Amino acid sequence: MAGSIKDQVAIIGVGCTKFGDNFDQSFEDLLVEAGFAAFADARIEPERVEAAWLGTFSPYAGNGKASVSLADALRMYGKPITRVENYCATGTDAFRNAAMAVASGMYDVALVAGAEKLKDRPMRGLGWEGGHPYQHDGVTAPGVFALSANRYFHRFGGGRESLAKVSVKNHHNGSMNPKAHFQMEVSEEQVLKSPIVAWPFGLFDCCPTTDGAAAAVICRADMARQFRDDYVLVKGLGLAVTSGRPWYDSANEYVGFAATRAASEQAYRMAGIGNPVAEIDLAEVHDCFTWTEISNYEDLGFCRKGEGTHFIGEGRSALSGDLPVNPSGGLKSFGHPIGASGVRMIYEVVTQLRGQAGARQVRDAELGLVHNLGGPGSVACVIVLGRP
């Protein structure tokens, strides 16, 4: 029976690069920018960091490496640095491992960084890297998620109009975010008229191919006030892995993600959350495709299965709604450099909980959720963060 490290670990600093087509930055340049931004935000001397975790899916792109790139970027030599990779949940799982290490008593202060250069490599966003299991089975990421979206609409109704509302909302939020890849509004008409990538997904239903990095400095909760009063506490952690061949699983109903349900159950149990939609004030969730966000509402327990199209349609996940989702702009608008995304979501939730999100600030934000979904819907990581 899993235990709990609730309230034992604090986030005292966060940093994030501008996300986008960062052709002028190497993998290590991205780590320098995000890492030192997090150190400055934590008001900490880099030497005080005792260990680090790097979340990266494809480190060799952009002439980068794995753990040694973080050492070279931050001149952090002779210390422990672990690379974690867990598909699109890479960044959140790196954070989870770092948090458990601090909670164990091994380290007082640790760094988590996530980084990816996707623009310098053959992967072109809508396919996947050579040798990736999707390609083994002749299926691309949009194709896999589109199969589920079609099945979902067949069973519960709804269609491309609901998807478009997610895109419009996330682009609206991203238009207020100076670090987002895309800072532009889109209309429902634009989304619906965009070229089809894999039915029912058009171009504006898919997250872009993006470079970026983000970082967070964490420490033992009882030390946090040494650094800043508005630190953020780790309330819940969950990670769940299901089959890597979901399309061969006859129990898979193709209308959502068991990994997200299992990971959120773990995180809610640790955080003591009984009614997520009432207790959580904002959520950064994995909108790799617009339909994924609709499924996430349901799998995370914000509404019942099949009601996600109403959740978006009624504006409940808008900035002005009762549970704003992806106030940052989401993967759709902020971009999705794989290993960076989870840490970038933590950056956004911390910024919101501190009340520093400017035009996209969620009112009275006290408890926030971060969610990544990876592989063919097989890996999910959920983190709940809260004010002390």
Next chain:
Amino acid sequence: MAGSIKDQVAIIGVGCTKFGDNFDQSFEDLLVEAGFAAFADARIEPERVEAAWLGTFSPYAGNGKASVSLADALRMYGKPITRVENYCATGTDAFRNAAMAVASGMYDVALVAGAEKLKDRPMRGLGWEGGHPYQHDGVTAPGVFALSANRYFHRFGGGRESLAKVSVKNHHNGSMNPKAHFQMEVSEEQVLKSPIVAWPFGLFDCCPTTDGAAAAVICRADMARQFRDDYVLVKGLGLAVTSGRPWYDSANEYVGFAATRAASEQAYRMAGIGNPVAEIDLAEVHDCFTWTEISNYEDLGFCRKGEGTHFIGEGRSALSGDLPVNPSGGLKSFGHPIGASGVRMIYEVVTQLRGQAGARQVRDAELGLVHNLGGPGSVACVIVLGRP
């Protein structure tokens, strides 16, 4: 200042496949064999395992995947599985992360697995994968380590005869190990006459290209006796990363590995070891090349820098010596499926500490050391294990 989790985590079961040219086993087949062997050894129902860590460097070879392959192999669905990658220290770092997670109180029982299919991929053992930093700089693994070996002999004397003694010792030990890739003795003459790969390394100075997997079940130390009386405790953990470009570092004297020195200092501090050569009863160290083992003697503090050739020459690291090194046969004879190696070393040390190593048993083994060295000598992980 780093803390300690000494004596908080126990190893209650270990498993290991035969290492070799396992063309008839997929990546997942290897995980099935090692994982269920570890469950049986721990006398535990697989359902009791709450979380897992998978150490693998190149999971996509052998038609494998990353975390989802472990889920599918062991039918371990809905639970946390993290993939760790840290060059050749991948297996040991996976173990380190699992141990900290158990020590944190998040999980009572966890699995660590390491696996690699190297025979099914273009990498041919003496080179490295496409896109690897060694190839960026036009340097292969034997080439990098050979540069250091030559510099070392230039400064301290010695030569291929000392290297051959390491190969002869490790092949001798491996000849008594039914799971080793090579179970054959070699003579000094054979080693010295083998074709040169990168001077001073001949073919018998280089570890082979191997498939294999190993696994360990760990739990909270205070629960260990529920499973077996002869459990093994985690005494020390250390991980250190240095520059990924050591050949551009003017402070690098090219006669050893700062990462190993830093990682062993961390592990010895946690374990309370002041005099390693007197206190440690056996060591499994990273002999990717014969010279690496000689340098490891020094970097791990078994003797002073420059005295490693005497350490092997005087038979101190032989099975009958005062600190037997690589009783398993080492990477040289057992093989080196990258992510599996560190966990396989843990398997050997646990087997030795339990007194179950048969013909290669080290007498009165109470404290054992595991050491991996990865990247261009840039990443080292050291684990100290002991009887309760």
